[in-house]
Each structure stands twice: as C-alpha cells, then as structure tokens.
Amino acid sequence: VIRIANGSSFHEGRVEVFINGKWRTICSRNWNKADAxxxxxxxxxxxxxxxxxxxxxxxxxxxWMLGDASCSGSESSLSECxxxxxxxxxxxxDGQAGVVxxxxxxxxxxxxxxxxxxxxxVDVLVNSEWHTVCNSGWDKNEAGVVCTNLKYSx
Numbered sequence: 001v002i003r004i005a006n007g008s009s010f011h012e013g014r015v016e017v018f019i020n021g022k023w024r025t026i027c028s029r030n031w032n033k034a035d036a037x038x039x040x041x042x043x044x045x046x047x048x049x050x051x052x053x054x055x056x057x058x059x060x061x062x063x064w065m066l067g068d069a070s071c072s073g074s075e076s077s078l079s080e081c082x083x084x085x086x087x088x089x090x091x092x093x094d095g096q097a098g099v100v101x102x103x104x105x106x107x108x109x110x111x112x113x114x115x116x117x118x119x120x121x122v123d124v125l126v127n128s129e130w131h132t133v134c135n136s137g138w139d140k141n142e143a144g145v146v147c148t149n150l151k152y153s154x
Contacts, residue, residue, distance in 0.1 A: 002042045002078055004099060006053070012100040014053050015039050017078060019085075026083065027091035028052040028098070034073030035081070040101035042077045048101040055092050109146060118152050 003023070007013020016023045026035075031050045040048030071081035110130070114120025122133040122143075147153065 002039065004043065004101070007098070011045065011102075012051070012098070014096050014098045015078075017083070024085075026097035027086065027094050028096055029091065029094040030070070031097035035071045035078075035097065036099045037073055038071040038075045038081060039078055039097075039099050041075075042079075043101065045101035048099040051098040051100055052095040053098045054095050109149060111146070111150065118147075118150075122146055 001018050003016050003018075004011070004013040005016050005023075015026050017026065018024075028050075031052065033050055036050035037047040040046070070083070071078070075081055108125045110123050110125075111118065111120045112123055123130045124133060125131075
C-alpha cells in the first residue's frame with residue numbers, strides 16, 4: 001500500500017501510496033515530521049524525517065497526486081491519516097513528499113571492541129541500556145542476522 005521510490009538508498013525517497021490501482025505521490029505542501037514518521041513506521045522503520053522532491057517534467061503527464069497528508073504522528077499507518085486526491089496542477093510547484101527513514105535496527109545493536117568496525121562483541125540496546133549478547137547457542141546464523149541488520153555481508 002505504501003512504498004519509497006527514486007531515492008539514493010532503500011530507506012529514503014519519494015513516498016508513494018497505491019490507491020485505486022495506481023501508485024500516487026503525496027503533495028509536499030504541508031508535509032511534516034509527523035507525516036514522515038507515520039509513513040516510515042508504515043514500512044517498519046522507527047520513524048523518519050520529511051524531505052521534498054521536485055516534480056520532474058517527464059513525471060507531469062503520469063502524475064497522480066494526493067493532497068496534504070494530515071497525521072497527528074501517533075498513527076501506525078498512513079491509511080489512518082486524512083489524505084485527499086487532488087489535481088496534479090494544484091501541487092506541481094510544491095513538489096512531492098519524501099522521507100529519510102531511520103534504519104530499523106539503527107542504534108539497537110552494535111559491534112564493539114574489535115580490531116575493525118565489522119568485528120567484535122555484540123551488544124543490544126534494551127530499555128535504554130546496552131547489554132552484551134551471551135555466546136550460549138551463538139552460531140553463524142545469529143551472527144549472520146546481526147551482520148545483515150548492520151548492512152554487512154554474512
């Protein structure tokens with residue numbers, strides 16, 4: 001129902017919503033932090049920051065815009081926010097709403113005290129405190145999950 005498109009990475013870019021069989025973008029006129037947080041949480045991220053991308057000339061003919069998103073910030077999905085369909089001409093100068101989402105595991109797992117940044121002890125953040133993961137039952141599968149979450153290869 002929601003995706004991030006045309007960004008420089010998988011967690012940032014233009015916000016698109018699938019409505020009535022078409023992917024539509026959201027007008028950035030009143031796009032704010034509350035709206036961006038809800039959009040990113042809809043995708044499983046912790047939250048996010050709002051950004052605006054211009055409407056490119058090649059997009060104008062195929063553009064389906066949604067009006068201002070109005071989220072309080074407590075919603076778990078953009079579908080809980082008020083969003084209206086508008087004519088593209090009403091929003092061309094405002095641009096399209098985008099996000100930079102906070103990585104899913106950012107600051108909740110870390111590797112410390114290694115010779116390199118990609119090796120060392122694994123710590124996890126629980127209730128605002130760092131705790132070391134016990135090695136009982138630890139194998140390459142668990143290590144692979146940690147590495148993947150930290151954007152390293154297995």
